[in-house]
Amino acid sequence: MLDRTGDKRQDFDEDSWWTVHRGDSPVVATAIHDGHGLRADLRSLIALADEERLREEDPYTAFIIQDLVNRVIVHRSRFEVDLNRARDGAVYVDPLQAWGLTVWRDALPHELHEGSLVLHDEYYRMLRSMLLSIERRHGSFVVLDVHSYNHRRGGSTATPSDPEGAPEINIGTHSMNRDRWADVLATLLETFRRFEFQGRRFDVRENVAFQGRGEQTRFIHEYFPQTGCAIAIEFKKFFMDEWTGEPDFEVLEALRALVASTVPDLVKTLDARR
Secondary structure, three states: OEOOOOOOEOOOOOOOOEEEEOOOOOEEEEEOOOOOEOOHHHHOOEOOOHHHHHHHOOOOHHHHOOOOOEEEEEOEOOOOOOOOOOHHHOOOOOHHHOOOOOOEOOOOOHHHHHHHHHHHHHHHHHHHHHHHHHHHHHOOEEEEEEEEEOOOOOOOOOOOOOHHHOOOEEEEOOOOOHHHHHHHHHHHHHHHHHOEEOOEEOOEEEOOOOOOOOHHHHHHHHHOOOOEEEEEEEEEOOOEOOOOOOEOHHHHHHHHHHHHHHHHHHHHHHHHOO
16 A cells, blocks of 8 residues: 555555555446565465565555445465465466466465465455445445556566567456446446546557456456446556655655545446346
8 A cells, every 4th residue: 555655555464465545336346466475385385576576466556445334455475375266276276366476486386376265265265245235325336447558678678578469458348237337337438438547548448458367357347247346456557656655745646636536426326237
């Protein structure tokens, strides 16, 4: 999580899995890759330096969603367990699962592998319970599944990815029933595209860099096919230096305001469907 006066995220003890904020709204935001924590029995086994892990995590996404009353912030690193992968691939054991990175010094013992999957199981139990409660209260809901992605993989001074294939904001909708949720998606896209920052509007496109194939959106659409609309949102890391972790607070504040601005319009769209 972001400290507004610096570039360090808040530290959580090794027993802290996630933080849930619950309020009276049908709109939920999640930052499931924001975390950097590792439990104690894994620290001596991981082959990656902290900065290598940080580069593939999604720092500051918790900051971006902090104005929503319903939000879930995960404190554990995706290198312990990736909550946006199916259970059988949620613990990285092969470099092909992890951007070519060798995550562990040696093969991870079975009991430690299974210990990490406990978080995966418990997270989805928690999420389903939370969304059932919101469904009972509001009838339907929208989940904004917020992530970020790298665009300077060659180094901090390297030429960034071609903007043609790397929009500032990528909306992923692969598992969505487009016919059912077309109005909700249109509302989100319209709100994002009309937001102005430094005299311009963000480059917002659908299913370009990513298609929204993650486990969380799939899970929500499977268990709440009639009432739950989950939208994957990938912010290109133009709000930070992805190699040093240094944030650009001006851009982050704008993205925070952008996400908050979607809530009234999304609520109005859901209300109109009743």
